[in-house]
Amino acid sequence: MTIITPHLSPTLAANEKVLQLRAQGRQIFHMGFGQAPFPAHPRLVEVLQRHATVKDYLPVAGIPALHDAVVNHQARLTGINPEDYHVIVAPGSKLILFALQMAMSGDIMLPVPSWVSYAPQASLLSQNVVPVPTSISADGLTLDPDKLQHAYDSAKQQGLKPTKLLINFPGNPTGVTITDDALTQTAEFCRRNSVTLISDEIYGRLSFDRQYRTASTHFPEGAIVTSGLSKHLSLGGWRLGIGLVPKAMTELITSLNHIASETWSCVSAPVQYAAVEAYQGHADVEEFVEQSVTIHEIVNTYIAQRLNAMGIACPTPQGAFYTWPDMQNSIKTHTFSSSTALADYLLERHAIVTLPGSAFGETDASCRLRLSGCDYDGQAALELLRQVGRNELAQQLPTLAPNVCGALDAFEQFARES
Numbered sequence: 001m002t003i004i005t006p007h008l009s010p011t012l013a014a015n016e017k018v019l020q021l022r023a024q025g026r027q028i029f030h031m032g033f034g035q036a037p038f039p040a041h042p043r044l045v046e047v048l049q050r051h052a053t054v055k056d057y058l059p060v061a062g063i064p065a066l067h068d069a070v071v072n073h074q075a076r077l078t079g080i081n082p083e084d085y086h087v088i089v090a091p092g093s094k095l096i097l098f099a100l101q102m103a104m105s106g107d108i109m110l111p112v113p114s115w116v117s118y119a120p121q122a123s124l125l126s127q128n129v130v131p132v133p134t135s136i137s138a139d140g141l142t143l144d145p146d147k148l149q150h151a152y153d154s155a156k157q158q159g160l161k162p163t164k165l166l167i168n169f170p171g172n173p174t175g176v177t178i179t180d181d182a183l184t185q186t187a188e189f190c191r192r193n194s195v196t197l198i199s200d201e202i203y204g205r206l207s208f209d210r211q212y213r214t215a216s217t218h219f220p221e222g223a224i225v226t227s228g229l230s231k232h233l234s235l236g237g238w239r240l241g242i243g244l245v246p247k248a249m250t251e252l253i254t255s256l257n258h259i260a261s262e263t264w265s266c267v268s269a270p271v272q273y274a275a276v277e278a279y280q281g282h283a284d285v286e287e288f289v290e291q292s293v294t295i296h297e298i299v300n301t302y303i304a305q306r307l308n309a310m311g312i313a314c315p316t317p318q319g320a321f322y323t324w325p326d327m328q329n330s331i332k333t334h335t336f337s338s339s340t341a342l343a344d345y346l347l348e349r350h351a352i353v354t355l356p357g358s359a360f361g362e363t364d365a366s367c368r369l370r371l372s373g374c375d376y377d378g379q380a381a382l383e384l385l386r387q388v389g390r391n392e393l394a395q396q397l398p399t400l401a402p403n404v405c406g407a408l409d410a411f412e413q414f415a416r417e418s
């Protein structure tokens with residue numbers, strides 16, 4: 001018997017390490033874990049509590065009221081026709097992404113860099129990853145259509161079977177979003193080559209320009225969208241993910257429901273009722289999302305600005321709560337054999353937890369790190385924003401987010417020393 005890779009996903013592993021170190025009394029600047037810091041919205045908590053006694057199994061794909069709330073929410077954001085989609089809900093979109101990979105045989109094309117779990121999920125399913133290079137400019141992330149086609153053709157020549165492409169924007173790890181042109185060209189590539197597009201839009205509502213971009217409008221017949229409550233409502237632990245599958249893909253939704261029925265059975269009942277409330281567009285919930293985006297924008301833009309000011313190149317984030325610095329130019333005297341060695345050094349010497357670029361498919365030699373800008377008291381940040389507004393909140397970051405600012409001071413020391 002062979003036991004498959006016995007380690008935790010890097011983000012969760014980083015978080016567990018921080019908990020251990022903090023329990024030993026060490027001061028740690030935690031930039032390793034992408035967990036939105038805001039409290040659960042009271043309206044949703046009330047509905048969750050009210051449904052605590054609903055204890056029977058619910059329909060595998062989710063309750064009809066939740067399906068309606070989800071498609072109508074997406075329709076309000078993007079203009080899609082709610083009638084054109086099947087919906088599935090699961091305990092987190094991570095499971096839907098896994099089920100999608102499982103349901104569609106063949107290999108997966110992944111932009112480099114990509115979120116930590118896509119490639120390990122492929123590997124758990126004995127599928128191959130076809131990497132696709134990307135570039136980041138001031139406009140955002142570009143997936144060059146020629147590079148996409150080249151990656152596809154070369155994979156086929158090597159005997160691989162690329163059948164799906166997974167994109168994510170605003171992106172984890174980069175914090176930047178895809179340009180509209182890149183989205184159009186990506187859809188054209190998929191159509192031309194009969195590749196299914198999986199669009200992970202979990203950070204879609206956290207775009208700093210407040211535009212929700214979706215692959216659905218570019219590729220209505222062939223783009224599957226996943227999302228959930230974890231990021232824009234800071235509800236990762238409630239485990240509620242959604243998937244929208246074009247009606248044309250009836251076989252796929254049947255297969256997803258089959259996988260769901262043999263694995264997670266259904267999403268926790270009280271959570272489904274709370275999710276209906278979350279997707280209904282109540283003004284107070286929408287205001288909470290808007291305030292959360294404002295704070296993410298202030299904190300993560302500040303991180304990028306300070307890094308750039310100390311000579312560490314970092315793209316300006318356009319959404320989510322990540323920054324993606326390239327440490328290359330700031331390392332003058334040390335040599336690091338890999339981004340993992342660099343991340344280890346930063347933890348040992350400067351108490352900063354980061355994730356190495358290699359966890360996101362970058363070459364090990366790259367000096368990229370993913371920083372998550374979430375280590376502050378979200379409740380206090382919301383209260384301050386309501387009291388003093390965004391400009392004054394930005395001024396008060398050193399007291400509001402001492403760990404974030406402390407991490408940047410530690411980076412400054414690193415940049416001076418190294």
Ligand SMILES: Cc1ncc(COP(=O)(O)O)c(C=O)c1O
Nearest residue numbers: 092093094115172202228230241
């Ligand atoms: C890019 C991306 N996709 C999907 C997920 C999974 O989210 P969940 O399973 O909580 O819906 C995450 C969580 O960190 C993420 O960063």
